[in-house]
Amino acid sequence: MNTQYNPRLEYRKRIQQRQTVIFGSISAVMAFLLIVSTLVWTGVIPAPFNREFSKEAEPAYLIPCPSTDIQARDLSTLSARIYNSTNINGKAGEVGQQLATLGVTVTETSNWAGKPLPEPIRIITGKNGVDAAYTLRAYLPGSVIHFDETNNSEILDVVIGKDFDGTQTGPSEADIATALEPIDGCKPVK
Incomplete structure (x- = not known):
């Protein structure tokens, strides 16, 4: 049984573990953001920010005045x-x-x-x-x-x-x- 300590192998093993944790975490966060953004896009959940600036303005309507001799109609x-x-x-x-x-x-x-x-x-x-x-x-x-x-x-x-x-x-x-x-x-x- 050859259990010789190899520093290069230990270093590569630690690097691979760190990379696995980092890339796994990034992938999990991206998957979560993809799911949340899809739910916001489809309207299942409301957007977490106020979009008042992008709403269409209600068109301005003219309010007419009645005739000067208006009487209540039947x-x-x-x-x-x-x-x-x-x-x-x-x-x-x-x-x-x-x-x-x-x-x-x-x-x-x-x-x-x-x-x-x-x-x-x-x-x-x-x-x-x-x-x-x-x-x-x-x-x-x-x-x-x-x-x-x-x-x-x-x-x-x-x-x-x-x-x-x-x-x-x-x-x-x-x-x-x-x-x-x-x-x-x-x-x-x-």
Whole structure:
């Protein structure tokens, strides 16, 4: 049995052990980072940093002013399409039913194709439906009116946001008068 001490072999053995530990550790860290980055990329876990700078800005909408001689319209003369931007199923149908009970003609209820709303409810109108939108605003607390220059009809698009509490079935005369007042920052569209 030849158990002679060989310093060169001992040195190579220690180097190989160190290399194995170093490269094994680097490989394990890289595998972990690959798994975490894949989960972040697919949206399974949120990103560990704030990406506000890379989000698309909400487009600026024109808020139309009502006519100077605005009067509350009879709800039976209003037509609306109701859209749900929330993840709660049936919200558009529920609000559509409530508005139909009040006399509004509801022509459509479906899901909103755009992004979820930052406000509780949005009423989108063309130039022919501005006064109707202000009238409907009294029955939809927290609503914001947006102008769509491509819409030439009186049909209103009502988009429900996640913070919407529900329709107001019997607003007072003061509530209706307040709803008919111009929204701050509105612009005349006629």
